Structure formats: structure tokens, C-alpha cells
Amino acid sequence: MPGTDLVRLRLALTAFFALDGFVFAGWVVRIPAIKEQTGASASALGLALLGVSAGAVITMTLTGRLCRRYGSHLVTVVCAVLLCLSVGLPPLTHSVLALGTVLLLFGAAYGGINVAFNSAAVDLVAALGRPVMPSFHAAFSLGGMIGAGLGALVAGSLSPARHLWGLAAVGLLVTAVAGRALMRCEPLTPADAGRTGQDAPRRPDRRTRALVIVFGLIALCTAYGEGALADWGALHLEEDLGASPGAAAVGYSCFALAMTVGRLSGTTLLERLGRTRTVLVGGSTAAAGMLLGALAPSLWAALLGYAVTGLGLANLFPVAVERAGALAGAGGVATASTLGYGGMLLGPPAIGFMADWFSLPTALTSVAVLAAVATAIGFATRHVRAE
Numbered sequence: 001m002p003g004t005d006l007v008r009l010r011l012a013l014t015a016f017f018a019l020d021g022f023v024f025a026g027w028v029v030r031i032p033a034i035k036e037q038t039g040a041s042a043s044a045l046g047l048a049l050l051g052v053s054a055g056a057v058i059t060m061t062l063t064g065r066l067c068r069r070y071g072s073h074l075v076t077v078v079c080a081v082l083l084c085l086s087v088g089l090p091p092l093t094h095s096v097l098a099l100g101t102v103l104l105l106f107g108a109a110y111g112g113i114n115v116a117f118n119s120a121a122v123d124l125v126a127a128l129g130r131p132v133m134p135s136f137h138a139a140f141s142l143g144g145m146i147g148a149g150l151g152a153l154v155a156g157s158l159s160p161a162r163h164l165w166g167l168a169a170v171g172l173l174v175t176a177v178a179g180r181a182l183m184r185c186e187p188l189t190p191a192d193a194g195r196t197g198q199d200a201p202r203r204p205d206r207r208t209r210a211l212v213i214v215f216g217l218i219a220l221c222t223a224y225g226e227g228a229l230a231d232w233g234a235l236h237l238e239e240d241l242g243a244s245p246g247a248a249a250v251g252y253s254c255f256a257l258a259m260t261v262g263r264l265s266g267t268t269l270l271e272r273l274g275r276t277r278t279v280l281v282g283g284s285t286a287a288a289g290m291l292l293g294a295l296a297p298s299l300w301a302a303l304l305g306y307a308v309t310g311l312g313l314a315n316l317f318p319v320a321v322e323r324a325g326a327l328a329g330a331g332g333v334a335t336a337s338t339l340g341y342g343g344m345l346l347g348p349p350a351i352g353f354m355a356d357w358f359s360l361p362t363a364l365t366s367v368a369v370l371a372a373v374a375t376a377i378g379f380a381t382r383h384v385r386a387e
């Protein structure tokens with residue numbers, strides 16, 4: 001594929017990563033308002049959020065086949081349209097059951113687009129020959145920061161319905177522009193990606209499959225923290241530390257900003273430190289930051305903890321997905337991405353149950369525990385190389 005086409009493809013994929021973060025953040029900063037609207041308890045809200053998880057997991061298991069049949073570019077565009085339309089549905093609900101039902105659709109679109117554009121991005125990374133995967137995830141974080149910041153500005157003046165349907169309109173406009181550019185680019189083939197032979201063995205051996213799952217567990221542990229802070233971070237600041245709705249929304253914005261900074265510098269960090277040191281430093285930093293964010297007695301200390309956590313988690317997910325792809329090609333990417341986003345989507349319901357059993361601050365410390373687990377896995381797999 002010519003260099004200009006690779007640049008066009010990279011820009012289009014970057015736009016979809018940013019759109020995904022923008023729409024998702026717009027939803028999560030309005031969760032406290034939706035919780036009040038439906039009269040849900042913490043555990044009931046956790047069950048409703050399980051609709052996002054269920055929809056995403058079901059779609060993720062099918063998206064790989066859809067990408068092989070129709071191409072990852074078309075699947076990305078279709079899922080983006082569904083994502084934008086479904087984000088406006090939660091404010092229209094007035095019961096936990098109705099909320100869980102519409103979140104099932106939202107989760108299906110969210111899961112599908114994430115697997116589709118990650119698969120396309122990994123092939124593009126191989127074609128470019130540089131570890132630029134963090135730059136795509138930086139776009140997701142940047143979109144999340146903008147979406148959360150916008151939510152903080154309008155939380156006190158716009159209803160959730162007007163806010164989220166406004167996001168839907170913006171998202172559909174971006175999809176129309178970026179989707180047109182993406183559909184003009186042919187999906188990359190193994191030859192385009194600079195590989196010799198097959199993209200990946202049709203049937204990876206048992207050791208390879210096990211290692212892919214291990215790297216998927218790193219993605220799961222780190223994405224769990226992203227999901228937890230997205231869905232429960234603002235609620236913790238508002239209910240436990242007495243923050244206003246606008247100030248509480250700033251919490252996720254701080255987290256997303258820190259992740260954006262970390263991922264923008266991710267390529268340089270990987271080239272200088274290597275993958276193993278990046279995982280060890282990042283996981284340790286995230287664990288310390290989340291302990292501060294969950295247990296700090298003041299708003300500003302908690303916001304600092306959220307930011308430190310974002311810096312630590314920033315590059316762990318991209319590294320895990322890239323290493324899985326190096327071992328098992330597209331199949332490895334799909335497995336690691338599914339486990340990772342499963343952690344992001346299954347974490348919030350788990351936090352909800354733990355919040356009811358113990359307290360929300362105690363439940364959020366589980367993010368620090370899993371960041372430490374990811375660090376340990378990174379150290380244990382430091383000598384693994386792709387064949």
C-alpha cells in the first residue's frame with residue numbers, strides 16, 4: 001500500500017478511536033444522573049451496567065468473523081453508527097430493567113467497534129514497522145478527556161437526554177467524514193503488513209495459545225481500572241468526598257488527560273525502555289496512584305491519584321495487545337482484546353457489588369490490586385519472544 005494511503009488510513013482510524021472515547025466518556029459522566037433518575041441502588045446499577053458487558057462480550061465473539069467476511073473497515077463504520085445512536089437511549093429509561101436493556105445495545109456496538117478498529121490498527125502498525133499502537137489509544141483517551149470535560153461543563157445546565165443526543169449528532173457527523181475516508185482504504189493484507197508467509201498459524205500450538213491468554217490477562221487487569229474509574233470514579237468523588245456534579249466529572253477528565261499524555265509518549269517510551277520495563281513501571285505506578293485515588297480524604301488528593309493511575313495504565317493495554325498479535329497474528333489480537341475489554345466492562349458491575357458489601361472506596365482499591373497482578377505477569381513473561 002502506498003505511503004499516502006497508509007497516512008490516510010492512520011488518520012481515519014485515529015478519528016474512530018477518538019470518537020469511541022468521546023462517546024463513551026459522555027455516557028459515563030452522566031451515570032450519577034441516570035442512577036438518580038432510575039432510583040437504582042449501587043448493586044442494581046451494577047446489574048444494569050452488566051448489560052454493557054453482556055452486549056460487548058457477545059459481539060466480540062462474533063466481530064472477528066464479521067471482519068474476515070466483510071472487512072474490518074466496514075464493521076468499524078457500522079458499529080460507530082450504532083454506538084452513536086445507542087448512547088442517547090439511557091436518559092429515556094426510568095427503571096433498572098429498561099436501562100439494562102438499552103445498555104445491552106450500547107455494549108454490543110462498543111464491543112464490536114473496539115475489536116474491529118484494534119484489528120485494523122495492529123495490521124497498520126506492522127505495515128509501518130514502528131510501535132505506534134499507543135498513539136491510537138492516545139486518541140481514545142483524548143476523546144475521553146474532551147467528552148468528560150464537556151460533560152463537566154454542561155452537567156449543571158443540560159439534561160442527560162439533551163447532552164447525550166447532542167453527542168450522538170456530533171458522533172454521526174464524525175462517522176460520516178472519517179467513515180468515507182476509511183472505506184476508501186483497502187484493508188491491509190499480510191503482504192502489506194510486511195510479513196512473510198501466513199498472517200498467523202491457523203492452529204497455534206498450546207504454548208502459544210496459553211501465552212496469548214496470559215497477555216490477555218494483562219489487558220484485562222489494566223482495562224478493569226479504566227472501566228472502574230469511568231463508571232464509578234465520578235460517583236466516588238460526589239458521594240464519598242462531597243464534590244459537586246461538575247467537579248466529580250473532572251475526575252474522569254484528569255484520568256483521561258493523564259492517559260493521553262502517557263500514550264502520546266508511549267512510542268518513545270517503548271523504544272527506550274522496552275516492553276517489559278514499560279509494563280513494570282506502569283503497573284507499579286498505577287497501583288500506587290489508585291490507592292491514593294480511592295483512599296484519599298480530600299478531593300484534590302483523589303484527583304491527583306486518578307491522574308497518576310492514568311499515567312501508569314496508559315501503555316499496558318497497547319503493549320499486551322501488540323505482544324499477543326506478535327505471537328498469534330489476528331487471532332491473538334482478537335483474544336487479547338476480548339479479554340481486555342471484557343475486564344473494562346465486567347469490572348464496573350463487580351465494583352458495584354463490592355461497594356454494597358464493603359464501601360465504594362474499598363471496592364476501588366481492587367484496581368490497585370489488579371494493576372499489581374499485571375505487573376507480576378509482565379515480570380514473569382519478560383523473556384517471551386515471538387517465534
